[in-house]
Amino acid sequence: MLAYIVRRVLYAILILIGVNLITFVLFFFVNSPDDMARMQLGAKYVTPDALQKWKADHGYDKPLLWNSKASGPGKATETIFYEKSLRLFAFDFGAAEDGRNIGNEIRTRMGPSLALQIPVFVVALCVNITFALFLAFFRATYLDFWGVVLCVAMMSISTLFYIIGGQYLISKVWHLFPISGYAGGLDAWRFVLLPVIIGVVSSFGSSARLYRTLFLEEYSKDYVRTARAKGLAERVVMFRHVLQNAMIPILTGVVAAIPFLFMGALLSESFFGIPGLGSYTIDAIQAQDFAVVRSMVFLGAVLYIIGLLLTDISYTLVDPRVRFD
């Protein structure tokens, strides 16, 4: 067990270094520190001295990856890459290029993101499983057929249409919800309800159809036939055997997605003006704020690794044959 944890952690660190290197190279291929300084200082009356001053102040006046002027280990450490990456591992994200503390920003933005993402996640899971179960129960009838048609049709529609259409009809024409905006605390539900509905609807088609296949696979197994042959009611077969067993692949698949709820929803957040991490990411891409992009990539990578870990653990929990080794 201990060996497993140590190996996992070492591997995670290796991956995080790789991730950092990739983002770093990609970003600085696009942006020189000069560009970043100009972006921050604006377009008017910028003098070369001011640029130099900004770079020195923000630690961008060193070489990128290799400092040939320094001596000894300084060759690798007195560089932008080393200095900007090392602190990330302590989750010290530092300040964005505009001076705001990124750690603080991530903490305050996590709330709105989760307020949107958790309901979408939970409600979508419930709705999709219920509907899939419904289809599986009525398998090979016209209900099942049209249900699948509905799923395929719904998954063929781009999320953008759901958002644009929903916002237009429900908020603009029917005046049922605020068009966009957000408020903290208990009042949040008024703002989150519409994006949640849209989030659930847009995930409906593909997930419900996938779960239906899982249920049908379970239905075709021998033990279900046996159970039915014993004369158990269809209802009992469905809930006690099929649902319970099919939940294993569903849940292990879903567990990996949980950490990503923290990253926020890119589209919904920017359309509905929810100040979460998704819109933070988009803003940072558009403003070319390297510090924020790098922090979000790092955060995403960490969450991904956690997701992998959770999947492993959930496998061992549901299937005792799998061991940590």
Place this chain on the structure above:
Amino acid sequence: MKALLRIFLICLLFLAGCEGAWNDPYSESVRGGMTLYSSFSERPKHLDPVQSYTEDEAKFTQQVYEPLLQYHYLKRPYELIPLTALEVPKAREIEGGKYTVYDIRIRPGIMYQPHPAFVASNFSLGKTEIDKLKSPYQLELGTRELVADDYIYQIKRLAHPRLHSPIGGHMNEYIVGLADYAKKLKAADRGGWLDLRQIPLDGVERIDSHAFRIKIRGSYPQFVYWLAMPFFAPVPWEAEKFFDQPGMAEKNFTLDWWPVGTGAYMLTENNPNSRMVLERNPNYRGEPYPSAGEAGDRERGLLADAGKTIPFIDRVILSREKEAIPYWNKFLQGYYDSSGIGSDQFDQAVRVSIEGDAVVTPEMEEKGIRLTTSVATSIFYVAFNWDDPVVGGSSERSRKLRQAISIAFDNEEYITIFANGRGIAAQGPVAPGIFGYREGREGINPVVYDWVDGKPQRKSIETAKKLLAQAGYPNGRDARSGQPLVLSLDTVTRGPGDKASFDWYRRQFEKLDIQLEIRATDWNRFQEKIRKGATQLFRLGWNADYPDPENFLFLLYGPQSRAKSQGENASNYLNPEYDALFERMKNMPNSPEREKIIDRMVEIARRDAPWIWGIHPKDYSLRHAWLANDKPNNMARNNIKYLKVDTEARAELRAQWNKPVLWPIALIVLVLALSAFPAILSYRKRERMAARPAA
């Protein structure tokens, strides 16, 4: 499914139970009262007056900080009037014109907003104490009187080693000793709070507690305009010391985010991601509403409150609104008090009458929405790179080519299609409303326009083609080599919407059989190309900093060349006569003589055509019937203190416009209920035949 329905219905009941409309985008805590509802689209980057420069930021900083001077709210052309100063300072030359000094006396008795920095016990907070704070205003608050030292302190901050003032470099050239001061500070900087009071600056001298003197090199008449910008607002040293305590920056408690000023409002809630709240400064001295304005202001009701003490509004809620559509819809629903109009909403809101005036459409008028227009003091132009061998340089060949393109490039059509007529075609570099701009016949650009029937008319394409042939490109082909003429235009992409305008640009050049390559790129790359002079044509704009022609004409001043000296002359235009005239004009007060020089400069520039003069955009702003005293002011953004809201009318109209439509919900419930029906039937059937083989 049914459980979900139940939850949904309960939610609806909740909604019905809420006060106000269902779609009210404001939470309970910020509704009601004498409140102004406004928005901001870009997150402000800096609210520190030494660093902040953009218009988005000015929306906040100018309400809080008070520079020495301000622009008159109503009068046009723009007029500088004192704000905290007793009078607009006069320039006084000393040492035979080597230096100029300004003596400035500020009004006594001006108090700062309540702020924790003015309470001595707040200078030694523990880290845990700071960690618990949600806002600095939770601490004990104090105040003190504004003194001349605060202005001096701020001027010194322009050279602060850890602050990056966009005008620092510019001011180094004028304020005596500022450049050396920066070096001195850099040497003295040990991290932590740098007490600038201890280190004197040569160019700024304290006369007494309420007066000080600024000494600048040579003569720079435009300097007074800078005194109306937040760069010259007072900053109390206490604020810097207060925010320098360890633990503050991690909570984003910095002077950059929590401004401390003497203005009519104070920023009490600061969440740049969704909402900023300005509240009335209880210590504000109160200013009288202006009692004189431009012709027509009285008819528009802008003088109804003359002489009354401002501000009228107690609280301003500014919500972040990134997308144009929600913004516009919320305005229509009454949740914003005023709105600029995007070109997509223009038809809906405004129609242009036969006389060419813009008025609101009948639907808008019915809602009581009113329109204000003003021509902005800016210019958008297409520049030719003067260093380019084909389109640049002073040769006859390239000049004729530029002139031909200028004629073919139909700015009037651009304005109709892409700006819905919201702009006027520029005749030269100087924008309307600025000294030196000429109206009517004498104001037209004779290179591109003829004066026909009392209005300018663009010259024909035939004229342009003739010029092109004279330039050596008959039918768009180089007469010497037979090669077709291919030009490139650099521009910044803003998104997929650009495609239409790119097509349009290409069509303008096609009229002359010139092929145009559009090189769209991001802002950084674009700037870099211009800096290196690696362009032919490019699209750029300029927004005036102050209402003086110098601020436009210097964009063509040779020594300001971008490629050679990183200046503001992006087209690298060079004409010795123009440059000589500019140097004379620069330091003159407005006079007929100055006007004559400007006329000559504009004439030279028109003939050389280093720019396709482009357009001066018009600002259109809509406001609801309940908002009074709104007048666009391109120079000053401290307008909120003049505004007034009729809150009762607002509440009534909002309720009327936002009645929820409920039948769709009923319909959805009905459809769900009906679809359950065949399921129940099937289920019954299946229960009856238990041991059915699997599908």
Place this chain on the structure above:
Amino acid sequence: MPFKPVLLWTDLLLWLLVAGTAIYVWYCYRRPHLAAPWGRVFQSRTAIASTVVLAAFVGMTLADSLHFRPRIGSGSEGAAQYSNEVLSVLDVAFAYLRERRERTYSAPLATRLYAKDQIESSTGAPTRDYPKLTYGGAHLQDESAHGRDIALRAGLGASLAVAAAFLLSLLRRRLSRWRPNVPWSAGLWTFAVLLLLTVPLLVLSTGYHVFGTDKVGQDVFYQSLKSIRTALVIATLSTVTMLPFGVLFGIVAGYFRGWIDDVIQYLYTTLNSIPGVLLIAAAVLMMQVYIDTHPQLFPTAADRADVRLLLLCIILGVTSWTGLTRLLRGETLKLSQLEYIQAAHAFGVSSARILGRHILPNVAHIVIITLVMDFSGLVLAEAVLSYVGVGVDPATISFGTMINAARLEMGREPIVWWSLAAAFAFMLVLVLAANLLADAVRDGFDPRVRVGSVPV
């Protein structure tokens, strides 16, 4: 020559893909065990129907992938000069749509603009009214005949379509004799419906803007047709360009195991753990810089747009490549345990030969399933990425750029719905057909393999 052919990168790859597909079909045709799963696929009615629909889209794409630069000038003087504008065969076929520009918005089949403007009335006095369109309905002498003219044209189109469908139905018996198991009638019916929808549209489009015009007066129908190529290029080339790497890494990792496996696993876990949008955004910005700094490599705007499209495909390929590799690695791990491969190993057969002869053919079905399953996800992904601003070049017509532009139109009153509706309809049909075919393919090859969608 009146034109100079231009071969864009995506054209080249598309035609190579067509050639590859042809070779694959021929190869399968000769080997019954490879043809068998395809036989199963085409026993399904939905598969036949969606293949017909997709074939129509592919036809459009291919017509839009033959590019050239037209000659300019009379051509008598000096060497021939060619325009910088790159056109395709589709552009020529629909030149009447491309060139008929109105001033601004007009509704589908309208004869007047959507916005009022000042016009001179018959008496000469200026009034405010909806101006007549320059092209839409310009052939009408009398505007009151508008409705009748539309009905007439639609009727003409419909009868043409019915006639064509009837002629085709005569083929049915012949086809049934050739392949009795294939439900030909489903295909023919789909084709008939397709004809019934498109022929009247085409007939109408000669006189009207059938889907209206956009802000600068461009025909929306033309834009929708042009978007098809962008969508299909992204949907196919994204998977295809990265396919060699995905397959190679997958089977090599599964077969050799040990440190090779570790390195490859590390590589794809690292790539996978970067959030997709961020990776794509960074890569798209990066190639934009490359394009900007090497203008001499891309002489025309079409070249630049094309390279950006190709690189977008590649970067989308990288993000979906990791999933395929993981699947292949798992499958290869399983296969390499099988006795006959162990035996081949023991007989000293070279690794390359084992991989090529035994492993690769046995994982081919996974590759095919991934290819078709990813297709629809990629079409949808393009729209989202273009919305975020890291999609195709702004000058490229695509569903994403159409939706993005149409987004702003939703704020107008009265609402401009047709761009959005056209993009919606075209995308729905395309993605629906792709989804249905993907289902059939998966069922035909291996119902047990589940492949995730593209992570965006």
